[in-house]
Amino acid sequence: MSHLEPRDPAEPRIPTDPDEPPVETVPDAVPSASREKVPEAIKVLIAAAFVIALGYGIVAPVLPQFASSFGVGVAAASAVISAFALCRLVFAPVSGTVVNRLGERPTYLIGLIVVALSSAATAFAQTYWQLLVFRGLGGIGSTMFTVSAMGLIVRLSPRTMRGRVSGYYATAFLLGGILGPVLGGALAGLGMHAPFLIYAAALFVAVLVVWLRLKDETLGARRGAATQPVMRVRDALDAGAYRAALASSFSTGWTAMGVRVALVPLLATQIVGEGPAVAGLALALFAVGNACALTVTGRLTDRWGRKPLVLTGLVVCGVATIGVGLSSTVVAFAVLSLLAGVGSGTLNPGQQAAVADVIGPDRAGGKVLSRYQMCADAGQIAGPIIAGALADAAGFGWAFGVSGALMLIAALAWLPVRETAPDATRTETKE
Template sequence: MGRVTDKLPPTVWVLISAAFVIAMGYGLIAPVLPLFAQDMAADVFPDAEITATTVVVSAFAVFRLLWATPAGSLVSRLGEKNIYITGVLVVGASTALTAFAENYWQLLVFRSLGGVGSVMFTVAAMGLLIKISPRHMRGRISALYGAMFLIGNMVGPVLGGVLAGFGYRVPFLFYAFSLLVAAVVMAVWMPSFSPGKGGKHSAIAPMGLREAFRDRAYVANLPGLLAHGWTNFGVRVSLVPLFVAFAVSREAWVAGAAMAVFAVGNALALPFSSRFADRGGRKPMIVLGAIVAGVFTAVLGFATGYVAVFLLCLLAGIGTGMFNPAAQAVVADVVGHERPAGKVIASTQMITDIGSIVGPMAMGLVVDLTNYGIAFLISGLILIFGAVAWIGTPDTIDRTRD
């Protein structure tokens, strides 16, 4: 029997290096985009500027959703590396155009087009992670990949808030440049995996959605992924900067700091949660993480002052850091690395994207009609439901021990 090693494959380091560069660039615009959009939305929709602002944020995810299935098919046909690089370059071009948007409608169009490229490289990245990750290290590799995004998201918002002092357009140009760097990293150092050409498993039929939906763990995982998209990719990105500007300070660096503190909480949880997910099980981390993130998100909208807002963001980040590696590992457990599964992987991304689309728009409307407290309370309860969905469903950890 071959010796099991804990040494990470070199391809993992290539992928996570690109992830860091992308995340840092994304973090640059995270605290700035809602404020940039709000300034333009106020001229067009003076009585519903919050809703109009969240539409700009959600439009990116709408196009991710629309292109998720085509992206999965393209990955299966052309290979993960090619689609990853193409997607990154598309987002880079969209971001550069966003920097030069002159009105609300241009901003909406340019930001929307970035969603096409985003889902291409996201689905490709998930496919690469599944292919290059040994079964006994899925939780840790998923966490490490996520950690690079988190570190980038810690550095990016703070730097983005500082750069915004030179104008809201400057962070977008830096983001476009970082995406070009990520594309070069992948092109030079990531080997190609040619789909269906002489591979060991080229004759094995792909996993289809019908088969995936017969898996209880796959189905139980979906509400949590929906809630994760709703709250952490949607509401947190679109409403937290606006809430901070409303309740604490309108200076861009404060919103950036709140988002960075959330990322710090993620990073603090990852070393423990990823190892526990690989050794103790996926389900405990998913359930506990969703509850912790849900509770502290639910009360965020009632906080006032720097200390309370930053502390709640930190604690919600810890919960998310517990949830995410285990939830991603469940997807890998269900799919396995032996069979093509582009459509199944894309479908999980679609669920997250649906949350990130509906969440900001729905909660933006709630804010316009009521207040931030109700919006964050609803979002926190949705996260908690992601834990409830796992009741009675077996863990998938045993599938890695065959």
């Protein structure tokens, strides 16, 4: 075929680069992404994600200060965030086996219950070490419901709307994140214990939603998964997009999930000169920027491809993060937090859709997904500890500067990556 001739959308496209994964094509009979409906099982996961994020957002503004109330420094207070991620990281390889043996729905429910009980126990911690242990145990349950949910989303998402589904799921988390930190800051007057109990209650609500609504669709997916070939991690690593996604996942875990939650409340208190209310506002603005970006970038990821949105998001989030550490006024602090959220919301749908493209709907990718999640957890572990130590030794400017630089380095990893979005998908969406 001449390079000047248009390609038939139904004709398979053969990758010309060893780093490029096989690309799925969409036959003419498949409806466009804009006309497809989101599967009911994914709607249930989206609703549960909102409830989970709402509870976590309530805890986020007070967690580092609760740790500081035991008389520890910034690094030790930040380690409470890392303990949660450490248990997620350690248990992640096992979570895939648990899903295969119990099924997605039981694994999801057990994970939520474990996190709920951990949060309730955290509220009654009497020492710093009890707080560290109770919070860390919640990470085991967290990785259980995270990996099972990711597997379902990859398998059940129509291939022409993977970006949209990733955007919807992330938006649910962030809408909860918009309300959660604001409520958490307002509830600070009730004491350090109340937010953790409210978080536990929110998780039990999510358990109820999933228990009642996520039934036949999930069980059918599990039966179908039994005959699917398993994708090995080494096969996924042959794809440049997966390797780049691991790098950006690590930097996002470090900066957007770790340092943001651990150091922003402390920066608000020590540098900007305000308390939990402003810390909650900054976290909420990050979530607002994230959610606003997701309303657009999910569809754009399916239309323009994964790579352009990921690159843009990494650069915006990285530069804004560096600026947050240099803030000296509430206005600058708030605006840069908002921009960092916009960057994070721009990159996430493309990053997750690229991983889904590499796996595809016809292969079991539990181990591939767990390694992807482990990179985010590793960043969330290392970020608060190392950035917290930098803040103690050299100031918050260095802590946030290094964190933002990691996002820019991850952007460099995406530059040579071949686009993974099926050409037919992008053609249909434009039409």
